[in-house]
Amino acid sequence: MTEQGSATSPRRARRADAQRNERRLLDAAAAVFAASGVDAPIREIAAEAGVGLGTIYRHFPTRTELVVEVYGHQVEACAAAGPRLLTEAASPLDALLAWVDQFVDFVITKHGLADALGSDDTGFQRLHAYFLDRLVPVCAELLDAAESSGQIASGVDAYELMRGIGNLCIGHETDARYNPRHMVGLLTRGLRGSGADSSTPPSASA
């Protein structure tokens, strides 16, 4: 995820100080994200890393890139868990539910991540896209399997489901009365159509 270009014959490798600063920034970002959330002021991260503002913007033009680098491996782990669960779980539905659980765990344990994913904020647009691009196909695969096995109703869009689950995770840290897992549980229960019950589709009038 952090390689220098290769296509156009890199005449020189990145300078040592640049590499050092990138590492410092990643460490600092991880610390600050954990302490103040992914929406912490850029200045705070720069200060923590001991670099200037220009430096952070040069290495990571958008906040998203920083978040992706910091949490990227967890996103990848989540993506990889899909096919694995499909093999290991007792049924496709079980696999799907376990995967959703894992995703929810990931999102709600990262301070402010749920809010960021739901936000319309420009700086988070690409973060949003990254998460969804990476995970929607995985979710779709699980969904298809469960559908093919007749365990869930058909016609559920993986993108909407992921987005919905992410949204449900919003607010868990500032609202003690709200437990996202309860609502995600309700949502996934709604997934299992009691076969004939698909006769009551929400009167979707987009």
Add this chain to the structure above:
Amino acid sequence: MTEQGSATSPRRARRADAQRNERRLLDAAAAVFAASGVDAPIREIAAEAGVGLGTIYRHFPTRTELVVEVYGHQVEACAAAGPRLLTEAASPLDALLAWVDQFVDFVITKHGLADALGSDDTGFQRLHAYFLDRLVPVCAELLDAAESSGQIASGVDAYELMRGIGNLCIGHETDARYNPRHMVGLLTRGLRGSGADSSTPPSASA
């Protein structure tokens, strides 16, 4: 909702210009909220109303108060619709579903309102509280009725449900691929216990 105090013998009524400005601000806020969303810059509303910044802060110390005044009657209408639907609808479950539909309609047609309700932002904390304080009891009544009639599983918390539905509405205006109604439909389907299908066709939404 806009009366002068009465308990401590108001020696003087509010000045005419104050009343005039409050009205102007409300009109301006309604226009700006519709055009730019409930998170529009305060300055924009002040400019639209033709008043200074100090004036808007004096009349409405927080953005919430402005939003509440502008959308208050719709919240009240939503609150009032609960008991009415309980009487008119074919079943408590139908009443609940219709009410949820109405709430979703309200939220997603107000530019940025869903995001504001979900936000952790300080300025929206009280807005959030107002909506929930007003509507959770109504939702709870509908939920109880549907539960008593055996149409839905028990143990669902009205607060969490309202919060969850609000969250699901986030992002609908910036994400063409996401239709909150689909996910709300899934959530409400999850409400219904396993077998007991109410069999009542979806009543037309408001």
Add this chain to the structure above:
DNA sequence: TGACAATCCGGAACAATGTTCCGTATCGTC
């Protein structure tokens, strides 16, 4: 080693927005 060019750094500077504060204008009353 010394010099040079490519690279990178730091932080000032600007923009957008929220919020506070106070000198001044307006209003209502006597």
Add this chain to the structure above:
DNA sequence: GACGATACGGAACATTGTTCCGGATTGTCA
């Protein structure tokens, strides 16, 4: 018409994001 209470306007300050460029650092080559 005068006077005190009330309300107004917007300057001023704080926070955060983002851009830009003079100057420092690095790597290479003689």
